[in-house]
Amino acid sequence: MLDMVRKDSFRHGVHPPEHKDETSHLAIRRFPFAPELVVPLSQHLGKPAVAVVREGQEVVRGQTIAEPDGFVSVAMHAPASGVVKRIALAPSISGTMVPSVYLQPYPASSQEAADGESCDAETATPDEIILAIQRAGVVGLGGAAFPTHVKLKAPEGKRLDTLIINGVECEPYLTTDHRVMLEQTADIFLGVRYLLRATGTTEAIIAVEANKPDAVRKLEENCPQDLPVSIRVCPVKYPQGAEKLVIKSLLGREIPSGGLPADVNAICINVATTAEIGRLLPRGRGIQERVITIGGPGVQRKGNYRIPIGTTVRFALEETGAAQNISRVFLGGPMMGAAVSNLDISITKGTSGITAFTTAETGEATGHKTVYPCIHCARCVEACPLFLNPSHLGLLAKNEEYVQMAEEYNLMDCFECGACSYVCPSHIPLVQYFRLAKKMVRRLSAPE
Amino acid sequence: MSKPKKYLEIGSSPHISSGASVEVIMRNVLIALSPVCVFAVYSFGTAAGLVLATATISCIATEHVLCKVTGQPSSIGDWSAAITGLLYGLTLPPDLPLWMVVVGAVFAIAVGKFLFGGLGSNAFNPALVGRAFIQAAFPQPMTHWALPLGDTRFVDLPGSTLAWPFAQPAYDAVTTATPLAEMKFDSIQAANRELLFGLTSGSAGETCAVLVLLGGAYLVARNMMNWRIPISIFTAVAVITWMFNLYDPVLFPRPTFMLFSGGLMLGAVFMATDMVASPITNVGCWLYGFLIGVVVVVIRFWGALPEGVMYAILLANAVSPLIDRLVRPRVFGTGKGAR
Secondary structure, three states: OHHHHOOOOOOOOEOOOOOOOOOOOOOOEEOOOOOOEEEEOOOOOOOOOEEOOOOOOEEOOOOEEEEOOOOOOOOEEOOOOEEEEEEEEEEOOOOOEEEEEEEEEOOOOOOOOOOOOOOOOOOOOHHHHHHHHHHOOOEOOOOOOOEHHHHHOOOOOOOOOEEEEEEOOOOOOOOHHHHHHHHOHHHHHHHHHHHHHHHOOOEEEEEEEOOOHHHHHHHHHHOOOOOOEEEEEEOOOEOOOOHHHHHHHHHOOEOOOOOOHHHHOEEEEEHHHHHHHHHHHHHOOOOOEEEEEEEOOOEOOOEEEEEEOOOEHHHHHHHHOEOOOEEEEEEOOOOOOEEOOOOOOEOOOOOOEEEEEEHHHHOOOOOOOOOOOOOOOOHHHHHOOOOOOHHHHHHHHHOOOHHHHHHHHOHHHOOOOOHHHHHOOOOOOHHHHHHHHHHHHHHHHOOO | OOOOOOOOOOOOOOOOOOOOOHHHHHHHHHHHHHHHHHHHHHHHOHHHHHHHHHHHHHHHHHHHHHHHHOOOOOOHHHOHHHHHHHHHHHOOOOOOOHHHHHHHHHHHHHHHHHOOOOOOOOOOOHHHHHHHHHHHHOOOHHHOEOOOOOOOOOOOOOOOOOOOOOOOOOOOOOOEOOHHHHHHHHOOOOOHHHHHOOOOOOOOOOOOHHHHHHHHHHHHHOOOOOOHHHHHHHHHHHHHHHHHHHHOOOOOOOHHHHHHOOOHHHHHHHHOOOOOOOOOOHHHHHHHHHHHHHHHHHHHHHOOOOOOHHHHHHHHHHHHHHHHHHOOOOOOOOHHHEO
């Protein structure tokens, strides 16, 4: 009930166990190169990149191996120095096969990367910065993997006034943003400088959830005097980190249903993305690696690792010591992460973590939970941060009333945070229903 | 790495759950009801114990048999049939013939719950459906009230309890009227102390308001009951009664009498809050509660019956889907909140 009077948060939401102290104190460590790296050409929303290397070609770490195809697309860079073995299909998290570059790193491949054309935060024009970000292959590292440079250009007729740097990280188990804030503080502020310039915004706010007091202190202590940036602490609540909710919490503005942050004159960029911009742009480099949390009860050497893009989940788990009885592995945290059906899929730019559960957590040992009919207990209604009615949507989904779900019950606003399924005492897989329903609605409304 | 298992399990996110489950909720309702049940047996003796046991066992058995007949796995493991049975038993006169108890229990589960589609689909509170049925079928035994705390209540059974089906039950001489009937027909108001601590006659579980409230407080504390429903019922009843009581204190009782007498407490706390048959939004729950409160007062003041809680709740159950259609929360980013 306190939520209603608190201005710095949003209503509803849930409080899953955080499990963050298992890895939040562990400094980022470098990950070794796998014997083979598989770099998908489509790691972002939008058009896949176009490969500019041949099979058999030698590449240097950091070299561009694929160019963006159009504006909503970004470049790819070689994660290691080595030889391109082949360009072929590889399994992906969605279950489909995607074109990928198979790279065999040299045994003594250096961790040093090739520099490119520098972009200066003080002198570059907004368009030059936007181009540099696209060429650096930067996408939202929080998980959505939307090309960052596309967000920076306000749509026609819209003006941006506030830049929000999202360091909330509300997913359980994940501590990558936390470590980045502690260890790449200077990069973050430099990134903010680029972003302010590129977007023409006059104010930046770094949002951090209250469970990372050390990150807040570090940011406050190192904040440059001349930068119009403030650090704001949000109460701990899931899904505080969702774009719509972090903007609501900080600015009190509600993005209209179906709209974009630009509709409320705001832009929201993940803190790790910001740090990467600050780290890469001065030297004209591209993203060849990213920080992920490898954790969960099924992992022996939990931690935060700077891991080359294209490393397979199998190699990552081998290096960190997976338990005998792992039964479910997912990319990201347990609330929104996608379970992998195949350990040979690659870590991409959008992967914020690998979490492994054992038979104890998934209930395989104790028997899976019975799904009961909905008893209208209203817990999902009390949990949904967008004030949808998951209970009724669930009933409609069962009857395949997809159009009614979208037209009368705002199905398409659901961003699948999982709060409804998390609280459901009947164990109804509501989010799964809604994913399917959204797909069906898109299919139905697509032109023939 | 040690070799991982041969296969991985996949599933849609979220991969964790809060640990809440239907069984846990239902078990907690049973816990909340237990003091009321114990007091019912203490107050009305062996007969009340037999009524509660018969009601509960008949409900569970009916559910089990119906599941088997319709080829479904038995759903008695979710405890909901047990709760229906116990609640139904608590609304009955303690010396009701047991065969009538069985008839109502079968009706409650078969018609009140199963016909609508089982757990989660019942439009009405099944316990009240069962009670309404036997109230209509056997009006006389349903308005026959034993004295509380009778001397021989643990030694003798009332003659009516074991009456043969369809035979005229033989009632013992000592009977009494409920506080509501006394009020309605003789304008006598029982004292709060008697109503709160169960010193009056009435249905097995409705006489002790304190224990009912205690059970409700337990469920609210465990976040398993929407407190807005009982509170809105109490508010509506108290405010309306207070106004009429100011106008004519002889014809209309005081608010505390209305709150603590009859089935109001039991109904407001344990029946109206049936999750399945009540609205899903908080605003809807306020409306639903006010509606029940108003109907209870109207029936008690101007109806032919002294008590109206059962009909008020059943009526509100019927309106509940309509409330859910009308009262919908403003979706994030729509209406006046979006800019």
